Amino acid sequence: MKAVLFEQFGQPPRVQTVPDPTPSAEGVVIKVEATGLCRSDWHGWMGHDPDVVLPHVPGHELAGTVLAAGRQVTRWKKGDRVTVPFVGGCGHCHECHSGNHQVCEQQFQPGFTAWGSFAEYVAVDYADTNLVALPDELDFATAASLGCRFVTSFRAIVDQGRVKPGEWVAVHGCGGVGLSAIMIASAMGANVIAIDLTDEKLAFARTMGAVATVNARDGKDVVGAVKEITKGGAHVSIDALGHPATCFNSIANLRRRGRHVQVGLMVGEHARAQVPMAQVIAHELEIYGSHGMQAFRYQDMMAMIRTGKLTPQQL
Amino acid sequence: MKAVLFEQFGQPPRVQTVPDPTPSAEGVVIKVEATGLCRSDWHGWMGHDPDVVLPHVPGHELAGTVLAAGRQVTRWKKGDRVTVPFVGGCGHCHECHSGNHQVCEQQFQPGFTAWGSFAEYVAVDYADTNLVALPDELDFATAASLGCRFVTSFRAIVDQGRVKPGEWVAVHGCGGVGLSAIMIASAMGANVIAIDLTDEKLAFARTMGAVATVNARDGKDVVGAVKEITKGGAHVSIDALGHPATCFNSIANLRRRGRHVQVGLMVGEHARAQVPMAQVIAHELEIYGSHGMQAFRYQDMMAMIRTGKLTPQQL
Amino acid sequence: MKAVLFEQFGQPPRVQTVPDPTPSAEGVVIKVEATGLCRSDWHGWMGHDPDVVLPHVPGHELAGTVLAAGRQVTRWKKGDRVTVPFVGGCGHCHECHSGNHQVCEQQFQPGFTAWGSFAEYVAVDYADTNLVALPDELDFATAASLGCRFVTSFRAIVDQGRVKPGEWVAVHGCGGVGLSAIMIASAMGANVIAIDLTDEKLAFARTMGAVATVNARDGKDVVGAVKEITKGGAHVSIDALGHPATCFNSIANLRRRGRHVQVGLMVGEHARAQVPMAQVIAHELEIYGSHGMQAFRYQDMMAMIRTGKLTPQQL
Amino acid sequence: MKAVLFEQFGQPPRVQTVPDPTPSAEGVVIKVEATGLCRSDWHGWMGHDPDVVLPHVPGHELAGTVLAAGRQVTRWKKGDRVTVPFVGGCGHCHECHSGNHQVCEQQFQPGFTAWGSFAEYVAVDYADTNLVALPDELDFATAASLGCRFVTSFRAIVDQGRVKPGEWVAVHGCGGVGLSAIMIASAMGANVIAIDLTDEKLAFARTMGAVATVNARDGKDVVGAVKEITKGGAHVSIDALGHPATCFNSIANLRRRGRHVQVGLMVGEHARAQVPMAQVIAHELEIYGSHGMQAFRYQDMMAMIRTGKLTPQQL
Numbered sequence A, B, C, D: 001m002k003a004v005l006f007e008q009f010g011q012p013p014r015v016q017t018v019p020d021p022t023p024s025a026e027g028v029v030i031k032v033e034a035t036g037l038c039r040s041d042w043h044g045w046m047g048h049d050p051d052v053v054l055p056h057v058p059g060h061e062l063a064g065t066v067l068a069a070g071r072q073v074t075r076w077k078k079g080d081r082v083t084v085p086f087v088g089g090c091g092h093c094h095e096c097h098s099g100n101h102q103v104c105e106q107q108f109q110p111g112f113t114a115w116g117s118f119a120e121y122v123a124v125d126y127a128d129t130n131l132v133a134l135p136d137e138l139d140f141a142t143a144a145s146l147g148c149r150f151v152t153s154f155r156a157i158v159d160q161g162r163v164k165p166g167e168w169v170a171v172h173g174c175g176g177v178g179l180s181a182i183m184i185a186s187a188m189g190a191n192v193i194a195i196d197l198t199d200e201k202l203a204f205a206r207t208m209g210a211v212a213t214v215n216a217r218d219g220k221d222v223v224g225a226v227k228e229i230t231k232g233g234a235h236v237s238i239d240a241l242g243h244p245a246t247c248f249n250s251i252a253n254l255r256r257r258g259r260h261v262q263v264g265l266m267v268g269e270h271a272r273a274q275v276p277m278a279q280v281i282a283h284e285l286e287i288y289g290s291h292g293m294q295a296f297r298y299q300d301m302m303a304m305i306r307t308g309k310l311t312p313q314q315l
Ligand SMILES: [Zn+2]
Pocket: A037, A038, A039, A040, A041, A060, A061, A086, A148, A149
């Protein structure tokens, strides 16, 4: 097959012909119909991710049709339209058994721990656990875009933030993760405040459902602004960017017993972050990390897409 | 003041002049601006409710303005626009302390345990705990209608059913409680199935957000229909009517690990109800009673009304 | 191998020589070192269980050593000391993916859906999901006794009842399930009331940790007795027997917002059970079914056995 | 009455005669029978606490008998044996209404926001909400010692950490808070690792229930040691000391999806603390602040003391 391959970190990838993949006993090979690109790919290409082994084919945001299935695969057959979350579980470790494939101890990540979807075909392991059926209504391009930012936001808002209808949700950063979070939280009945540095992004955030916005430019007191709008602070706040400033603000702008969800990655020098711990204690704040989403949890998200309650194609 | 008063159970009430109420130390007197009527009033008037002492003034669905406040009241003053839940907490028992005023051990229920709102003025006890401020956007008539069926449904769906976005919610009975539940669950991102006996009600249920309907007339297999629509059963189901048949169906139509919420009252000969206990065990079903809603939980509901996510005036 | 086999329901089983089992791709064969017997076996032998196909080898409470493992098995090898829960999950359905193997849609139950452990060897499917390692401290006989009543009680008390330290727990029925529940709830810091019909059983219940007892003989008002001891009702109550009377009492003796867990099976004419639904609503009681326990949840139970906090060998 | 009073921060307090307190309408005056002292008193005396107004009488760990009750007090009368948590709720704010008096918006703290218990009598406001009845078994000296460190640990372990039986709990710091946490977690069936700098404290921690210990002296790799003992990390970990190093270790030594509870205060230059945020994200760790405990939650703790499951007099 043809694949986009790089042989050195930071060097231009080239289209090459490589051997076609074959499915493992528990895996499938997918004919790639659509594939996306995000900042994580850049990290992998630059050599920041220890999972990537050279030579490498990137690509973790994908959708396609099953071409072949291993002999232990029971739920999938040739022709099925599918996508995958960017973190696949092994299905056999304690975390997978408890339903937490997103923090599996032996994660399968196409485009990182194995060759990815910048190719005609991609092999996905543990297919019964990790594949997700696409509803007919969902085109491949939209489906490919779900697997990384949108599902990450779904888990952050729904399962980790446990947002309740009528709560105030502050979303720091209006990139792909942030806009997804705004759409999802709004569709759950929450009132969302969008925070970013440009009015254009904030205007778009309003079309995704935000009922209030804060432009953080020029040393704006973001925490004060959120507390004023919400009369005391957000119930839930997420750092959708991944920066020490947004992380700190997202905790500091909570009301008593509020919940912060850290979604934006904190890498390199930001791997350790300062938090307002005295406030965390006095107001009993809660801080949650959030990491991808399990394949089985796509079901509820797909149900919302099917009835038009979520419209990821707008993003 | 003038009040609608009855002196014998089941006898016509008459408008009479009675002494004006005065606030208790922790209570207020409210000038009634709007008051509603529901089936509970009929039970009270018929003598089915042991709390009602003759002569009696009914009325528990009310909104108005504070006229006078007792000397221990700290949060309310003359002129405040307010409503109350139909169950008021004493503020001092174990249930109230734990935030569960809706099951207070010494409940204050205007129109039942005390004279109600079919009068110019009504006294409400424990005002700091039980009064709810009305947003300017909310007119008195709509506010009066919230305190019984709408808030009961809010608690049943949000706090007891803990509905999650994308879940299937079956609502048995499309009266006031059921239609409220349909609106609320839909506003939270759930997909709702409405069940009733007439196509007119089901058509209206669709305008409230239901995405599917089942007409239960003529021995229809409701459980089978819900299981087919939902591909396995509802995640959450509520009996909004209060009848042995709807109660049973609402449990039986759940998928594995589904949650039933009993909202419709089961009185008299229905006080004991048959449930499919073998299925409850094998599928680990969960059954919850739901009873009113605490005043402090109106906050999130009002936030949804303010941003148009809930529109109780449509009901 | 030699196996205890019956060819007709209700007819005496006989020891026969049958072919040795071989492991499926995802399964293992276990050399049986200990096996138990309980009422469920009697139901299977009588033909009450539609899963049982003739001729049949019973036995679902087992411990032994792995003799051979299928080629897809990654976590187990020959010689490992193991046991299994009485319900095995398929590992591939929605319930299994969400960590709820105990309500798997295609359950594997040795001794019911397949030949069981009254034999020299037994085949167990989906071994990576369903096998449990035995700590060295735990002998085979005790381990075999865990898989049915003890783990059922562990899940009922810990995961379904979510008992908290200092709560009152009422246990109706002091057979194997009930005594296990008493030991487990006491080890979690709860205060347990044991209820049964004989003083001998109640005396033994005290040695398992019960701090109070109620003898239900001769029309005793069990509900009144529990409410008096607990000053208002139990926080959590379980029906460990499976009878309409214990089920009803176990719900009726709860305090406001209390939780009932139904563990004892309700079969045949008891499949439908009457519950005090008016009380469920007014006091917002919660009712949970409980069914076995997932293999991965043995970990915490084994940790308690290892440090002597649980001593199932006493039962 | 006689009271221990200081007129300048950091100056020796003196015993003086001051006017006897009188109860507010919702308050009581308690005759002090026992009073304790802790590091918080030192902070108050040094002027670190902005709530303290001069001249001041310290004392927040107290037990005694009710001497007089205000006219709105319904639950208490002269002669009742009582204690109080160190944070009292106002009973009327959103946090109090939701059952979270420990983070009340207008906290009453005897010895800080008002004169305390280093006196013959102390006034306590909002008595119906904040007083706790002492069981006959509990002497005043032990009761006085509960209100600060022991109840703080109870909430941290039971309600915030939500420790489950059989889980591994790491306790960083074996002072009063840490030893209490060890006793409580052990009484709930958890396996506890105690961490401190001296073998004497660790030996005492074992008598409180710890099943393993780590001496953190001399640059010991505490995180590695906890991960080795627990085969992967603690399920729950608490920083009972309040120091950047113990806070960081207590998060870093968690297993995937583990929960850290910050109990030890982080003041002054430690008000902001560094956390391993990359690990929080990748492993979906959870961080909770914990602050005192509500009066109504003493009930379960007292139930454990009454049946000997907790023995605070040993501390
Ligand atoms: Zn991506």
